[in-house]
Amino acid sequence: MLNRYPAWKNILILLVVIWGLLYSIPNLYPDDEAIQISNATFPVTEADLAGITSALEAAQIEFFGEEVEDGSVLLRFNDVNDQLRAKSAIEEALTDDYIVALNLAPTTPGWMQAIGAGKMSLGLDLQGGVHFLMEVDMDAALQRRMEDTLSNARSILREERIRSRGMNLIDNTHLELRFGSAQDRSAARSILAETFIEMQFQNRDAEGMSILDIRLMPDTILQIQRDTLQANRTTLINRVDALGVSEPTVQQQGSDRIVVELPGVQDPAQAISILQRIATLQFHLEAEPGAPSTSYETYEFEGQLLNVDNDVILQGDRISSVRPSLDQNGLPQVQINLDAQGGNQINRVTRDNVGRNMDILLIETRSRTNTYLDENGEEVEETEFYEDKRLISHATIRTALPRTFVITGLSQREAMDLSLLISSGSLAAPMTIVEQSVIGPSMGAENLAQGIEGVEVAAALVVLFMFAYYRVFGLAANVALVMNILLIFAVLSSVLPATLTLPGIVGIVLTVGMAVDANVLIFTRIREELSAGMSPQQAIDSGYDRAFTTILDANLTTFLVALVLFSIGSGPVKGFAVTLMIGIITSMFTAIVGTRALINLIYGGRKVQKLSIGSYPAPEKTAT
Amino acid sequence: MIDIQDTSIDFMGVRKIAGTISAILVVVSIISLAVNQLNFGLDFTSGTAVRLNYSEAIDLESVNAALNNNGYDEAVVVNFGSDRDIRVLLPVDETVAVTDQAAQAAEVGETIAALLRNNSGSEITLMGSDYVSAKVGAELAEQGGLGMLVALGIIMVYIAVRFQFKFSVGAVVALAHDLIITLGIFSLFRIEFNLNTLAALLAIIGYSLNDTIVVSDRIRENFRRMRKGSPLEMVNVSLNQTLGRTLITSFTTLLVLFSILFIGGEATQGFAVALIIGVVIGTYSSIYIASNVILYMNVTREDLMVPVKEGAELDEIP
Numbered sequence: 001m002l003n004r005y006p007a008w009k010n011i012l013i014l015l016v017v018i019w020g021l022l023y024s025i026p027n028l029y030p031d032d033e034a035i036q037i038s039n040a041t042f043p044v045t046e047a048d049l050a051g052i053t054s055a056l057e058a059a060q061i062e063f064f065g066e067e068v069e070d071g072s073v074l075l076r077f078n079d080v081n082d083q084l085r086a087k088s089a090i091e092e093a094l095t096d097d098y099i100v101a102l103n104l105a106p107t108t109p110g111w112m113q114a115i116g117a118g119k120m121s122l123g124l125d126l127q128g129g130v131h132f133l134m135e136v137d138m139d140a141a142l143q144r145r146m147e148d149t150l151s152n153a154r155s156i157l158r159e160e161r162i163r164s165r166g167m168n169l170i171d172n173t174h175l176e177l178r179f180g181s182a183q184d185r186s187a188a189r190s191i192l193a194e195t196f197i198e199m200q201f202q203n204r205d206a207e208g209m210s211i212l213d214i215r216l217m218p219d220t221i222l223q224i225q226r227d228t229l230q231a232n233r234t235t236l237i238n239r240v241d242a243l244g245v246s247e248p249t250v251q252q253q254g255s256d257r258i259v260v261e262l263p264g265v266q267d268p269a270q271a272i273s274i275l276q277r278i279a280t281l282q283f284h285l286e287a288e289p290g291a292p293s294t295s296y297e298t299y300e301f302e303g304q305l306l307n308v309d310n311d312v313i314l315q316g317d318r319i320s321s322v323r324p325s326l327d328q329n330g331l332p333q334v335q336i337n338l339d340a341q342g343g344n345q346i347n348r349v350t351r352d353n354v355g356r357n358m359d360i361l362l363i364e365t366r367s368r369t370n371t372y373l374d375e376n377g378e379e380v381e382e383t384e385f386y387e388d389k390r391l392i393s394h395a396t397i398r399t400a401l402p403r404t405f406v407i408t409g410l411s412q413r414e415a416m417d418l419s420l421l422i423s424s425g426s427l428a429a430p431m432t433i434v435e436q437s438v439i440g441p442s443m444g445a446e447n448l449a450q451g452i453e454g455v456e457v458a459a460a461l462v463v464l465f466m467f468a469y470y471r472v473f474g475l476a477a478n479v480a481l482v483m484n485i486l487l488i489f490a491v492l493s494s495v496l497p498a499t500l501t502l503p504g505i506v507g508i509v510l511t512v513g514m515a516v517d518a519n520v521l522i523f524t525r526i527r528e529e530l531s532a533g534m535s536p537q538q539a540i541d542s543g544y545d546r547a548f549t550t551i552l553d554a555n556l557t558t559f560l561v562a563l564v565l566f567s568i569g570s571g572p573v574k575g576f577a578v579t580l581m582i583g584i585i586t587s588m589f590t591a592i593v594g595t596r597a598l599i600n601l602i603y604g605g606r607k608v609q610k611l612s613i614g615s616y617p618a619p620e621k622t623a624t
Numbered sequence: 625m626i627d628i629q630d631t632s633i634d635f636m637g638v639r640k641i642a643g644t645i646s647a648i649l650v651v652v653s654i655i656s657l658a659v660n661q662l663n664f665g666l667d668f669t670s671g672t673a674v675r676l677n678y679s680e681a682i683d684l685e686s687v688n689a690a691l692n693n694n695g696y697d698e699a700v701v702v703n704f705g706s707d708r709d710i711r712v713l714l715p716v717d718e719t720v721a722v723t724d725q726a727a728q729a730a731e732v733g734e735t736i737a738a739l740l741r742n743n744s745g746s747e748i749t750l751m752g753s754d755y756v757s758a759k760v761g762a763e764l765a766e767q768g769g770l771g772m773l774v775a776l777g778i779i780m781v782y783i784a785v786r787f788q789f790k791f792s793v794g795a796v797v798a799l800a801h802d803l804i805i806t807l808g809i810f811s812l813f814r815i816e817f818n819l820n821t822l823a824a825l826l827a828i829i830g831y832s833l834n835d836t837i838v839v840s841d842r843i844r845e846n847f848r849r850m851r852k853g854s855p856l857e858m859v860n861v862s863l864n865q866t867l868g869r870t871l872i873t874s875f876t877t878l879l880v881l882f883s884i885l886f887i888g889g890e891a892t893q894g895f896a897v898a899l900i901i902g903v904v905i906g907t908y909s910s911i912y913i914a915s916n917v918i919l920y921m922n923v924t925r926e927d928l929m930v931p932v933k934e935g936a937e938l939d940e941i942p
Contacts (some may be wrong), residue, residue, distance in 0.1 A: 438754070506892050561830040
């Protein structure tokens with residue numbers, strides 16, 4: 001029988017519809033304003049919660065839904081005002097090492113969360129916050145590596161008693177060594193090539209000198225850039241955590257840039273001052289038992305208190321590379337390479353202190369806001385910077401350490417973490433903010449409300465028009481249109497955890513306008529076939545059939561354009577491209593398969609005299 | 625309801641006139657782009673923009689005067705959406721080191737808001753601020769141009785493979801026509817050209833192409849099906865057959881765009897304006913330009929005689 005879908009096809013469509021509904025519904029549940037309290041070094045417990053709740057009760061701030069989960073405390077509030085007042089009350093009650101972050105807590109029922117149905121996250125332009133694009137100074141990173149190489153080469157040649165007539169840094173990737181004779185040069189070349197396997201060597205003769213050119217290999221340059229970017233990203237993630245921002249984004253963009261997005265943050269100046277500072281690293285010996293208490297400071301490390309001697313035996317800037325690796329038994333370790341001077345320093349200290357412990361401190365600049373009353377009795381906020389020192393490694397010196405040494409006895413995870421922390425304190429290069437955008441919270445709310453209203457009005461107008469023009473068929477197209485919007489929201493909320501931005505909403509609105517195009521193509525075809533004298537059932541079948549190629553061609557080319565937009569564009573252009581691509585795919589499904597199923601249900605498998613598809617010219621009577 | 629299905633308009637009868645009008649529009653646009661240039665927004669230049677909301681309508685002159693009298697000589701003040709919203713544009717301060725510009729830009733918002741509060745009776749809310757360094761601005765402009773060229777190139781190849789080379793020339797000429805005239809209108813009326821407008825321009829490529837492909841599809845089909853008739857007649861028949869769909873889709877898209885323009889808020893207005901211009905011109909060009917070029921290149925039945933296997937088994941894709 002013509003125009004009937006097999007049962008499996010109808011069931012499949014029904015399943016997609018149910019899926020779309022299920023995964024788009026969570027967006028209707030508004031989030032609760034919440035505060036999350038955590039601590040970088042230990043899990044927060046019920047005992048802390050008791051302290052926090054009594055502080056809130058003292059300040060007469062209402063809260064609900066408090067819970068302790070995964071070592072952090074979550075409290076919910078009635079509105080933003082309570083949330084902000086609570087934040088300062090809690091910060092006052094707790095010590096500085098607690099992180100008090102503003103957050104939004106979902107209110108979707110538990111079973112929805114269990115099947116992974118959540119809300120889509122909103123972009124900064126829809127919820128307010130600060131956006132930074134930071135550029136990492138790669139030239140500085142390369143230059144540092146070459147300067148290390150230069151000083152290492154100098155000390156190696158001195159040890160080998162090879163005389164050089166001068167060494168120069170030509171540029172960030174090129175070093176020039178001058179020798180009096182070709183013999184000296186070849187001796188130097190063979191000894192240096194052993195040490196610097198990541199360098200390219202080349203002989204050159206000029207001005208009566210034998211010159212050896214040492215260049216960074218392209219692969220090594222890429223590796224240095226990757227390491228530096230990773231180190232900077234780690235540093236930024238640490239800082240952002242300390243800012244107490246919920247759901248921050250710290251993402252690599254291109255080869256030398258990092259995007260930082262901080263929802264809810266309203267003071268960009270403070271954020272900048274924290275983000276732009278570079279962390280430093282210090283190596284110390286553990287204080288000997290019985291040492292005078294003025295000669296050490298006490299730090300917490302993995303649950304125990306350790307006394308660290310005040311003398312710095314090595315600064316982080318002497319580290320030339322660090323990476324997690326495996327020893328010959330396959331056990332995780334962290335390998336640290338120092339430059340020549342650093343090698344000498346650590347060797348001198350460690351050979352007299354075998355058996356003692358060596359500690360590594362990571363020093364970060366953090367800020368805190370103090371509120372006090374000035375002489376007029378008004379509240380004044382003041383931002384104060386302080387150094388936050390953290391013990392990140394505690395290991396026993398087994399032997400006099402050479403330039404390259406390893407820290408062992410770690411789990412794989414610990415080795416990775418330690419390596420990242422060390423590199424964040426030693427390899428990070430200076431960063432410049434090249435783009436910045438501050439979106440006030442009222443602006444974000446306004447954008448969101450207007451965007452959603454735009455979608456609603458646009459959809460309503462199109463729906464009215466389609467029904468007026470195509471009647472029953474228009475109705476089918478309208479059901480498909482609504483389905484299409486639900487599917488886009490469902491995909492954005494669950495499949496692709498993409499962020500919805502304002503250009504993204506525009507992309508959805510545009511899809512609404514263009515999605516009906518497929519139906520217009522099909523319906524005009526059906527009308528044409530009816531005018532040509534086909535029976536209604538045949539006209540439906542032939543209309544869908546013949547419009548399909550055109551729809552495919554048209555959508556494929558638009559998809560290609562969206563793909564180009566996505567791969568070349570950044571930020572807003574990308575957001576637009578993503579929703580456009582999703583919209584093209586879902587609209588192909590709803591406009592072709594979805595409407596066909598509906599039309600089949602209405603007209604399929606029975607005798608039909610006339611289709612309700614608006615007016616079309618009657619077929620010319622032909623004698624048979 | 626008007627019936628636009630059973631028409632027999634001689635579109636290609638006026639092809640010379642249409643071609644001439646388009647040529648004039650393109651030349652005028654290019655002259656305007658060369659003389660007037662585009663009014664590039666912050667995204668493509670550099671500097672700081674501060675957005676402020678007033679509790680009552682504000683006179684731009686007084687804001688300008690207040691800023692100029694307080695050391696912001698180079699500040700430009702424009703309305704932004706409504707007469708209560710303004711945007712203050714400041715050039716990059718070259719005397720400040722690049723690394724400190726962002727921090728300075730972050731503070732300038734509060735400073736200007738405070739300054740204007742002292743000079744005005746109405747309440748002022750700082751809605752936000754943007755800072756773009758000179759380097760990023762230049763890069764974005766480069767990326768945008770590149771994106772456009774890559775998109776055009778890919779489309780040309782796709783159509784040449786799916787249809788025929790003459791069709792791909794027709795489509796690309798139509799696209800270039802649409803883009804140049806849209807840009808021309810932007811430069812003629814000094815409408816700000818920013819990242820959103822760029823995205824809109826790329827969307828116009830997608831939209832205009834959609835239209836052209838639908839018409840080309842029908843021309844191809846008719847060439848293969850109809851035994852008699854000159855190429856010109858066949859193009860005319862195809863245009864008439866697709867006219868209903870072309871107009872209805874343009875109409876629904878315009879419905880949507882006008883609702884964005886009037887409801888979507890200032891942030892998306894530039895986008896909507898660019899697309900409205902693009903859709904109108906794109907609709908015109910898919911009728912008069914793409915087909916015109918195909919005819920100029922002497923399209924023949926033989927060009928399209930290799931039937932592509934498709935259709936029957938494809939339409940069962942769920």
